Amino acid sequence: MHTTPYIVLLFIGYLIFTIDKKKEDLPVPPILTLIGIGLFFIPYFSSIEVTENLIYHIFLPGLLFISAYRFPPSALKENGGIIGFFATIGLILTVILLGSIIFIMSTPFISMSFAGAILIAAMLTPTDPVSVASILKQSSGDEMMADVVEGESLINDGTSIVIFSVVSGIFLNNEPFSFSFFLGEFLLVSLGGIFVGLLFGWLFSKAIHFTHHKEYQVMLSIVVAYGIFNLAEFLDLSGVLATVFAGIMLSFEFGRTIKEDHFRESLDNFWGIVEISILSLLFLLIGIVSADHLSFNYWWLAILIFLASIIVRFIIIAGTTQVFPKWRQKIGWRKSFLLSWSGLKGTMSVFLILSLSTQGGERTDVLLSLTFAAVLLSLIIQSIGIYPLSKRLLK
Structure with a gap:
């Protein structure tokens, strides 16, 4: 693998983040994605290979x-x-609801099985809060909304992988669906990952006291972020949830038992640079890898799928919040719509798409193109719209 193109991409990301000082009106991710689509047509970047392992094992644990x-x-x-x-x-x-609607909508355009429609829905359900949470706080001062969006995204990444694995098995291998098997697998993978994350997150919070050198403490955080992820995956548990709950445990221990005053500052300084670097590469690569799938004949269906994903999310959020009085007091229809709009697609959706591409071959080409198109529409349109919508709905 040639590293030079990646260094160039990192430099492009640096330029965009530096130039775009005011991120409220136009967040960085859609700009990087559009640039990535343009870079696809430059031969110099043709050697870049974007795989599900790169996203899942290199980018995702850090983020x-x-x-x-x-x-x-x-x-x-x-x-x-x-x-x-x-x-x-x-x-x-x-x-379930989005998959059913996609199945019905696809009839005038293409012949799609119900399992294929559910599979598209499974790839479109994980949300990516990159830049959205900060925009919500800046535009409205409503931290509750930002916390719900970010917290949901952290946990639903793990949920979506389990659902995707079951549905892709049904679609690719014609396996029968067993609700009891799905529920058992979901609970084992999810709860097991959470337990591993909490355990090692707690151990990490104790281990940092063995050295007062901030460099070594940051080194240990790298081991934890990537080590717990890969350990859980090795045990056939959710690496996503393991890393998430290790980080949450560490956050819980801040100010309670961690008395190293410099530790959080050192952690923020290091991981802040890592975050910007990963995001720069990630969204440029999303643009590059998606460009090859965007030349197809069913863009109208992709647009309908994108719109349906927002409508269905609104129905679920607005409907369920009305069932519980405490939730109804916190989230009215305005906030329900803003939460729906804030659920834009990104990293995890692209990983699932690449995973399906590896497993399914040519028989999944149309599904991949439809999903890639819907993800790009979500990433660009919802990112751009979040600031004006939050200003209007939460004023």
Whole structure:
């Protein structure tokens, strides 16, 4: 693998982040994605290979750990019920409803099986809060909304992988669906990953006291972020949830037992640079890898799928929040729509698409193109729209 193109991409990301000092109106991710699409047509970048392993094992653990250890424990305590419901039961309901609508909508365009429609829905349900949470805070000052969006995204990444694995098995191998098997697999993988994350996150919070050298403590955080992820995956548990809950445990321990005053500052300084670097590469690569799938004849269907994903998410959020009085007091229809719009697609969706591409071959080409197109529409349109919508709906 030639590293020079990646260095060039990193430099492009640096330029965009430096130039774009005001991120409220136009966040960086859609700009990088559009640039990536343009770079696809330059032969110099043709040697770049974007694989699911690159995204899943290199980019994702770092991003998850960063978001998780920064996530305030008070927000999880205050909004844990909403976050947990949206990221599990709400996500499953979204997959079923969105998949059914996609199956019906696709009839005039192409012949698509119900399993194929559900598979598209499964790839479109994980959300990516990159830049959205900060925009919500800047535009409205409503930290609860930002916390729900970010917390849901952290947990639903793990949920979506389990659902995708079951549905892709049905679609590719004609396996029968067993609800009891799905529920057992979901609970084992999810709860096992959470347990591993909490255990090693707690151990890490104790281990940092063995040295007062901030460099060594940051080194240990790298081991934790990537080590826990790969350990859980080795045990056939959720590496995503393991890393997330390790970071949440670390966040919980801040100010309680961790008395190293310089530790959080050192952690923020290091992982802040890592975050910007990963995001620069990631969204440029998303543009590059998606460009090859965007020349197809069903763009109208892709647009309908994108619109349906927002509508279905709104139905689930607005419907479920009305069932519980405490949630109804916090989230009215305005906030329900803003939460729906804030659920843009990104990293995890692209990983799932690449995974299906590896497993399915040519028989999945149309599904991949439809999903890539819907992800790009979500990433660009929802990112651009989040600031004006939040200003209007939360004023």
